[in-house]
Amino acid sequence: MFKELDPILHSQLRLAIMSLLIGVKEAEFTFIKEKTKATAGNLSVQVQKLKDSGYIEVTKQFKDNYPLTTCKITNKGIEAFEAYVKNLQTYLQIQK
Protein backbone atom coordinates (compact mmCIF):
# COMPACT_ATOMS: atom_id res chain seq x y z
CA MET A 1 0.00 0.00 0.00
CA PHE A 2 1.18 3.48 -0.80
CA LYS A 3 1.52 5.57 2.30
CA GLU A 4 1.44 9.34 2.29
CA LEU A 5 4.97 10.78 2.15
CA ASP A 6 6.04 12.55 5.35
CA PRO A 7 5.14 16.21 4.64
CA ILE A 8 8.04 17.42 6.78
CA LEU A 9 10.52 15.59 4.57
CA HIS A 10 8.71 15.99 1.27
CA SER A 11 10.03 19.48 0.69
CA GLN A 12 13.17 19.97 -1.40
CA LEU A 13 15.22 22.01 1.03
CA ARG A 14 14.29 20.06 4.15
CA LEU A 15 14.98 16.78 2.36
CA ALA A 16 18.34 18.15 1.19
CA ILE A 17 19.28 19.11 4.77
CA MET A 18 18.31 15.66 6.07
CA SER A 19 20.19 13.89 3.24
CA LEU A 20 23.33 15.87 4.08
CA LEU A 21 23.05 15.15 7.80
CA ILE A 22 22.27 11.42 7.42
CA GLY A 23 25.86 10.72 6.28
CA VAL A 24 27.79 12.82 8.78
CA LYS A 25 28.15 13.16 12.52
CA GLU A 26 27.41 16.88 12.55
CA ALA A 27 27.60 19.81 10.18
CA GLU A 28 27.76 23.58 10.52
CA PHE A 29 24.99 25.80 9.20
CA THR A 30 27.44 27.37 6.73
CA PHE A 31 28.31 23.93 5.30
CA ILE A 32 24.62 23.13 4.72
CA LYS A 33 24.08 26.56 3.19
CA GLU A 34 27.01 26.04 0.82
CA LYS A 35 25.89 22.57 -0.29
CA THR A 36 22.17 23.32 -0.69
CA LYS A 37 22.80 26.76 -2.24
CA ALA A 38 19.85 28.08 -0.20
CA THR A 39 19.55 31.57 1.25
CA ALA A 40 20.37 31.93 4.94
CA GLY A 41 16.84 33.13 5.73
CA ASN A 42 15.05 30.25 4.03
CA LEU A 43 17.50 27.73 5.46
CA SER A 44 16.98 29.06 9.00
CA VAL A 45 13.22 28.61 8.68
CA GLN A 46 13.53 25.03 7.40
CA VAL A 47 16.15 24.10 10.01
CA GLN A 48 13.78 25.41 12.68
CA LYS A 49 10.90 23.29 11.29
CA LEU A 50 13.09 20.16 11.33
CA LYS A 51 14.14 20.99 14.86
CA ASP A 52 10.52 21.50 15.97
CA SER A 53 9.65 18.07 14.54
CA GLY A 54 12.49 16.56 16.57
CA TYR A 55 14.31 15.36 13.43
CA ILE A 56 17.47 17.34 14.08
CA GLU A 57 19.33 18.82 17.03
CA VAL A 58 20.58 22.38 16.72
CA THR A 59 23.41 23.68 18.90
CA LYS A 60 24.15 27.37 19.00
CA GLN A 61 27.44 28.60 20.40
CA PHE A 62 30.04 31.27 19.85
CA LYS A 63 33.40 30.77 18.14
CA ASP A 64 35.81 33.70 18.12
CA ASN A 65 32.86 36.04 18.79
CA TYR A 66 30.91 34.73 15.77
CA PRO A 67 27.72 32.75 16.24
CA LEU A 68 28.12 29.13 15.26
CA THR A 69 25.19 26.84 14.56
CA THR A 70 25.76 23.11 14.34
CA CYS A 71 23.13 20.61 13.18
CA LYS A 72 22.95 16.94 13.93
CA ILE A 73 20.36 14.34 12.94
CA THR A 74 18.43 12.67 15.82
CA ASN A 75 17.35 9.01 16.09
CA LYS A 76 13.79 10.15 15.37
CA GLY A 77 15.12 11.93 12.27
CA ILE A 78 16.95 8.81 11.07
CA GLU A 79 13.79 6.71 11.52
CA ALA A 80 11.70 9.28 9.65
CA PHE A 81 14.25 9.48 6.84
CA GLU A 82 14.39 5.70 6.49
CA ALA A 83 10.59 5.46 6.46
CA TYR A 84 10.47 8.21 3.82
CA VAL A 85 12.94 6.39 1.57
CA LYS A 86 11.04 3.12 2.06
CA ASN A 87 7.79 4.81 1.05
CA LEU A 88 9.49 6.30 -2.00
CA GLN A 89 10.64 2.85 -3.02
CA THR A 90 7.15 1.39 -2.62
CA TYR A 91 5.75 4.25 -4.64
CA LEU A 92 8.27 3.76 -7.45
CA GLN A 93 7.60 0.01 -7.52
CA ILE A 94 3.84 0.59 -7.86
CA GLN A 95 4.53 2.94 -10.75
CA LYS A 96 6.56 0.33 -12.67
Place this chain on the structure above:
Amino acid sequence: MENNKNFSPEESLQLIQSMINTTKNKFSDNSFYFLFWGWLVFLCCIVQFILLKTYNYSYHYIVWLTMPIAGIISVLYGKNQSKKIKVKTFIDSATDYVWMALSIAFVITTFINISTGNWQNAWSSYILLYAIGTFITGLFLKFKPLIWGGCINFLIALISVKLDYHFQLLAGALAILISYIIPGYLLRASYKKQIN
Protein backbone atom coordinates in the same frame (compact mmCIF):
# COMPACT_ATOMS: atom_id res chain seq x y z
CA MET B 1 17.26 25.66 -3.67
CA GLU B 2 13.57 26.35 -3.50
CA ASN B 3 11.16 25.05 -0.96
CA ASN B 4 8.96 23.34 -3.51
CA LYS B 5 6.60 20.64 -2.28
CA ASN B 6 5.43 19.49 -5.71
CA PHE B 7 8.25 17.30 -6.79
CA SER B 8 8.07 13.71 -7.91
CA PRO B 9 9.43 10.68 -6.02
CA GLU B 10 12.06 10.33 -8.77
CA GLU B 11 13.24 13.88 -8.19
CA SER B 12 13.17 13.17 -4.49
CA LEU B 13 15.51 10.18 -4.89
CA GLN B 14 17.84 12.17 -7.14
CA LEU B 15 18.04 14.93 -4.55
CA ILE B 16 18.84 12.45 -1.75
CA GLN B 17 21.50 10.81 -3.90
CA SER B 18 23.19 14.07 -4.89
CA MET B 19 23.30 15.32 -1.29
CA ILE B 20 24.64 12.02 0.04
CA ASN B 21 27.32 12.08 -2.67
CA THR B 22 28.62 15.43 -1.45
CA THR B 23 29.41 13.99 1.98
CA LYS B 24 30.39 10.46 0.89
CA ASN B 25 34.11 9.68 1.17
CA LYS B 26 34.70 13.14 2.54
CA PHE B 27 37.47 13.27 5.09
CA SER B 28 39.46 15.95 6.84
CA ASP B 29 43.08 16.57 6.01
CA ASN B 30 45.06 14.45 8.47
CA SER B 31 48.32 14.71 6.55
CA PHE B 32 49.78 17.29 8.96
CA TYR B 33 49.97 14.69 11.76
CA PHE B 34 51.57 12.06 9.54
CA LEU B 35 54.15 14.50 8.16
CA PHE B 36 54.89 16.31 11.43
CA TRP B 37 55.29 13.14 13.52
CA GLY B 38 56.81 11.25 10.60
CA TRP B 39 59.68 13.67 10.00
CA LEU B 40 60.27 14.28 13.70
CA VAL B 41 60.47 10.59 14.69
CA PHE B 42 62.47 9.80 11.53
CA LEU B 43 65.07 12.47 12.39
CA CYS B 44 65.17 11.43 16.06
CA CYS B 45 65.87 7.80 15.07
CA ILE B 46 68.68 8.83 12.71
CA VAL B 47 70.23 11.34 15.15
CA GLN B 48 70.08 8.83 18.03
CA PHE B 49 71.69 6.20 15.79
CA ILE B 50 74.54 8.60 14.90
CA LEU B 51 75.01 9.67 18.55
CA LEU B 52 75.13 6.04 19.61
CA LYS B 53 77.17 4.54 16.80
CA THR B 54 79.54 7.32 15.75
CA TYR B 55 80.01 9.34 18.94
CA ASN B 56 79.22 6.66 21.50
CA TYR B 57 77.41 9.42 23.41
CA SER B 58 75.94 8.19 26.74
CA TYR B 59 72.85 10.41 26.60
CA HIS B 60 71.96 9.37 23.04
CA TYR B 61 68.27 9.09 24.04
CA ILE B 62 68.14 12.86 24.70
CA VAL B 63 66.56 13.37 21.24
CA TRP B 64 63.29 11.88 22.54
CA LEU B 65 62.81 14.83 24.89
CA THR B 66 61.29 16.51 21.81
CA MET B 67 58.28 14.12 22.02
CA PRO B 68 56.32 15.86 24.83
CA ILE B 69 56.85 19.22 23.07
CA ALA B 70 55.63 17.69 19.81
CA GLY B 71 52.63 16.30 21.70
CA ILE B 72 51.71 19.80 22.88
CA ILE B 73 52.14 21.23 19.34
CA SER B 74 49.93 18.44 17.99
CA VAL B 75 47.15 19.11 20.50
CA LEU B 76 47.29 22.89 19.84
CA TYR B 77 47.17 22.30 16.07
CA GLY B 78 44.19 19.95 16.53
CA LYS B 79 42.31 22.56 18.60
CA ASN B 80 42.96 25.24 16.00
CA GLN B 81 41.93 22.92 13.17
CA SER B 82 38.67 21.90 14.84
CA LYS B 83 37.60 25.55 14.63
CA LYS B 84 37.97 25.47 10.85
CA ILE B 85 36.18 22.18 10.22
CA LYS B 86 32.61 22.74 9.05
CA VAL B 87 31.54 19.15 8.95
CA LYS B 88 32.55 16.17 11.00
CA THR B 89 32.04 12.69 9.63
CA PHE B 90 31.92 9.46 11.64
CA ILE B 91 35.22 8.48 10.02
CA ASP B 92 36.85 11.68 11.33
CA SER B 93 35.69 10.86 14.86
CA ALA B 94 36.65 7.19 14.64
CA THR B 95 40.16 8.13 13.41
CA ASP B 96 40.53 10.59 16.31
CA TYR B 97 39.54 7.89 18.82
CA VAL B 98 41.97 5.32 17.39
CA TRP B 99 44.91 7.74 17.59
CA MET B 100 43.85 8.91 21.04
CA ALA B 101 43.98 5.29 22.26
CA LEU B 102 47.33 4.74 20.52
CA SER B 103 48.84 7.89 22.07
CA ILE B 104 47.92 6.52 25.50
CA ALA B 105 49.46 3.17 24.49
CA PHE B 106 52.71 4.94 23.42
CA VAL B 107 52.98 6.72 26.77
CA ILE B 108 52.25 3.53 28.74
CA THR B 109 54.72 1.45 26.66
CA THR B 110 57.40 4.08 27.30
CA PHE B 111 56.56 4.06 31.01
CA ILE B 112 56.84 0.25 31.09
CA ASN B 113 60.22 0.40 29.30
CA ILE B 114 61.52 3.05 31.71
CA SER B 115 60.38 1.19 34.82
CA THR B 116 61.69 -2.20 33.69
CA GLY B 117 64.83 -0.67 32.17
CA ASN B 118 64.39 -3.03 29.25
CA TRP B 119 64.73 -1.22 25.92
CA GLN B 120 65.67 -4.23 23.81
CA ASN B 121 62.17 -4.76 22.42
CA ALA B 122 60.98 -1.17 22.80
CA TRP B 123 61.13 -0.46 19.08
CA SER B 124 59.25 -3.61 18.14
CA SER B 125 56.33 -2.42 20.31
CA TYR B 126 56.47 1.12 18.91
CA ILE B 127 56.55 -0.11 15.30
CA LEU B 128 53.63 -2.40 16.11
CA LEU B 129 51.65 0.59 17.41
CA TYR B 130 52.51 2.60 14.25
CA ALA B 131 51.36 -0.39 12.19
CA ILE B 132 47.98 -0.60 13.98
CA GLY B 133 47.28 3.14 13.60
CA THR B 134 48.32 3.38 9.98
CA PHE B 135 46.53 0.18 8.98
CA ILE B 136 43.21 1.15 10.62
CA THR B 137 43.35 4.75 9.33
CA GLY B 138 44.09 3.40 5.83
CA LEU B 139 41.07 1.08 6.00
CA PHE B 140 38.81 3.88 7.28
CA LEU B 141 39.86 6.24 4.49
CA LYS B 142 40.08 3.42 1.92
CA PHE B 143 43.57 4.78 1.25
CA LYS B 144 45.89 2.07 -0.06
CA PRO B 145 49.31 3.67 0.70
CA LEU B 146 48.38 3.72 4.41
CA ILE B 147 47.04 0.15 4.33
CA TRP B 148 50.24 -1.08 2.67
CA GLY B 149 52.39 1.03 5.01
CA GLY B 150 50.61 -0.60 7.97
CA CYS B 151 51.12 -4.12 6.55
CA ILE B 152 54.85 -3.51 5.95
CA ASN B 153 55.15 -2.15 9.50
CA PHE B 154 53.69 -5.36 10.92
CA LEU B 155 56.50 -7.19 9.14
CA ILE B 156 59.19 -4.71 10.25
CA ALA B 157 57.96 -5.09 13.86
CA LEU B 158 58.39 -8.84 13.57
CA ILE B 159 61.87 -8.63 12.01
CA SER B 160 63.07 -5.90 14.42
CA VAL B 161 62.94 -8.33 17.38
CA LYS B 162 65.99 -10.07 15.91
CA LEU B 163 67.98 -6.83 15.50
CA ASP B 164 70.36 -5.12 17.91
CA TYR B 165 69.02 -1.95 19.58
CA HIS B 166 70.88 0.51 17.32
CA PHE B 167 69.71 -1.28 14.17
CA GLN B 168 66.20 -1.26 15.59
CA LEU B 169 66.50 2.54 15.42
CA LEU B 170 67.08 2.28 11.69
CA ALA B 171 64.18 -0.17 11.40
CA GLY B 172 62.07 2.46 13.20
CA ALA B 173 63.21 5.14 10.73
CA LEU B 174 62.34 2.86 7.81
CA ALA B 175 58.93 2.03 9.32
CA ILE B 176 58.17 5.74 9.75
CA LEU B 177 59.25 6.53 6.20
CA ILE B 178 56.99 3.83 4.76
CA SER B 179 53.97 4.31 6.97
CA TYR B 180 53.95 8.04 7.80
CA ILE B 181 56.06 10.18 5.51
CA ILE B 182 55.31 8.69 2.08
CA PRO B 183 51.57 8.09 2.71
CA GLY B 184 51.43 11.54 4.40
CA TYR B 185 52.48 13.29 1.17
CA LEU B 186 50.15 11.09 -0.90
CA LEU B 187 47.29 11.80 1.52
CA ARG B 188 47.89 15.54 1.25
CA ALA B 189 47.84 15.31 -2.56
CA SER B 190 44.63 13.24 -2.47
CA TYR B 191 42.96 15.72 -0.08
CA LYS B 192 43.86 18.63 -2.37
CA LYS B 193 42.27 16.71 -5.23
CA GLN B 194 39.14 16.16 -3.12
CA ILE B 195 38.60 19.86 -2.44
CA ASN B 196 39.26 20.95 -6.03
